[in-house]
Amino acid sequence: MFVSRNITRLLRYRNSLKRMQELGFETVYSYNLGKETGVSPEQVRKDFSQFGIKGKKKGGYNINELLFTISDIFRKDELQKVIVVGTGNLGNAVLQYKGFLKNMIQIVAAFDIDPAKYKKKQTIPVYPLEKLPKICQELYIKTAILTVPESVAQEVANIMIKAGIKGILSFAPVVLKVPPHITIKTICIVHELESLIYQSVQVCDGSD
Amino acid sequence: MFVSRNITRLLRYRNSLKRMQELGFETVYSYNLGKETGVSPEQVRKDFSQFGIKGKKKGGYNINELLFTISDIFRKDELQKVIVVGTGNLGNAVLQYKGFLKNMIQIVAAFDIDPAKYKKKQTIPVYPLEKLPKICQELYIKTAILTVPESVAQEVANIMIKAGIKGILSFAPVVLKVPPHITIKTICIVHELESLIYQSVQVCDGSD
DNA sequence: AATTTAATGTTACAAAGTTCACAATAAATT
């Protein structure tokens, strides 16, 4: 019912709403929020309506209430545990990123095949890949960030799925083949960049 | 006319086609390629037809020809120069990623405000932000990867646009406000992860 | 040479997503 597109916008709204809240605002109109997030006011209202969020005619929406409801939709009452598999450059960047916790996401462990990377004493320990099943089962981990090279992505994904992982955020530029109950999101930086170049060149051609 | 979605699929096709080529295959059918990329065969044919790519009835598509045509669409005859702005963890991961060159993308310079990061002698030099306009103009750079903190993303984007940048791949979780002739793509890792968790939890609720 | 087959290419249909238009209503104004 609620598709990825709506969810993405909801997360964008949340971001803007947080900023507004920090600035001391208490209410927001669909028009303001739309302008801030690049969405039409009608779309904002429709999204809110779809998620059961009510505003006041002429009074707009209460920011605290909105944030509370959005948090609720995303089950932000409990910390969501995630692992990182593959501790190359990108994996490390993800590990060191500080922005997860304030969104109730905690990276609890990382895994790699390279023994040189194992470090149990760190804030986030790095384990050998073989330990993945055991640790995932012990800690009830259902979500993983996959930052291994393209050539082993499918293989590693299979291991993760066998270990009970239900959702994978993959950075490998391949279409992972997984059973239907597994959710995959792929971020392919090179493709995004290429598609950006394609689009911006198109635009330039017309104008200058 | 050609929208982002098609472009994305075309890039996925290319990836699979390259692998097939390396394995020694010469032709491919819409059915094979669709299976490999998670796209319906009809969609594959429609995409190709839209981009003016012709196959042979009963004979499928010639892989070399396909790859040549796709390269042509993406103007891969010339190296596309890109800069990275912000050399934190993520910026560095991007700088060190080896996969750009084989897609005819070259990161020619990086920029940061932190003087400790300046390193001219590296393969990819890191310059102070103030040098951005000069270098962009000298090297005719039109595309940038933005990996600065959210709080300064808009400000830095403005500087880049003033320096002639036409396309920005941003990793900051904000909607950048830019003039209409500028193309923006935003990759928000936290949002992707949150949306993944939302979706995979939904799925799990039903099944186990 | 005629027929069958297995693929492409395209047209029609369906679904999803977005925008538009406007009714409903709470607050503000007179």
Added chain:
DNA sequence: AATTTATTGTGAACTTTGTAACATTAAATT
């Protein structure tokens, strides 16, 4: 208290995207 105004909420129209059906054609088979 009546009227105006500003905003939400939603049903309908439109647009985009994807799917299905089928006509077309080149190769293979008989």
